Amino acid sequence: MKQKSKLVGLLALSSLVLTACGTSQVTEKSPDLWEKFVYFFAEMIRFLSFNISIGLGIILFTLLIRTVLLPVFQYQMNSTRKMQEAQPLINALKDKYPGRDLESRNRLAEETQRVYQELGVRPLASVMLPLLVQMPVLIALYQALTRVDFLRTGHFLWLNLAEKDPYFILPILAAVFTFLSSWLSSKAMPERTGMTQAMSFVLPIMIFIFALNVASGVALYWVVSNAYQVFQTLILSNPFKIIAEREAKLAAERELEEKKKRAFKKARKKKK
DSSP states (O other): OHHHHHHHHHHHHHHHHHHHTOSSOOOTTOOSHHHHHHHHHHHHHHHHTTTTOHHHHHHHHHHHHHHHTHHHHHHHHHHHHHHHHHHHHHHHHHHHSOOOSHHHHHHHHHHHHHHHHHHTOOHHHHHHHHHHHHHHHHHHHHHHHHHOGGGSOOEETTEETTSOOTTOHHHHHHHHHHHHHHHHHHHTOSSOOHHHHHHHHHHHHHHHHHHHTSOHHHHHHHHHHHHHHHHHHHHHSOHHHHHHHHHHHHHHHHHHHHHHHHHHHHHHHHHO
């Protein structure tokens, strides 16, 4: 409960920070330190456009940011995987200590902490650390795309970067890559709840609606970022490989158990 409260507090703080950043135009003369940080991002995007297209700069800068933050994202994915592996054990403990009395709750908390220690799981750190590192960068990138004039102009392929995608291609791609990312992340979970499965569909719908109502430059960033996430998952945390490894481990354990049983039966026959 304390961890949930802290997470809710962090998300509330994040919303407050995002709101406080403002929506006014940012220029090289903006005095605010945060706005200078946002404008630095904008200049990086313009540099990476190579005087060809701001759209190209958005794509390259998004790839650059995602690559720089790769260790953080990977830490988050590994922590999530450990949490997933621990979940069946935690559920078993909840069944073992179903009582609401103080003693049962304390025993459940102690046993849960023991499982986390054995598996190397740090729930709070796995959630808060990646968010604290990612959020300033991702918010600055988003604000650079929405608050700096020269990033909200120009064309890229069929897009006018300052306007919505007229053919809905980017919103569809953003939704598809969001679904794939969510589906791949949850596929290797030993146990999937109804909420987890529902979020695999609800989140892409939310992203689709979001991408429909923003400038195509922002939607382009969202598509590239989520596509990167899909390929990152497939390469570094491939769920199909994780499932195969888990099944191989279970098969080896079953085979070992069978060998023990056969050896026990053989030993009993010899005694007779």
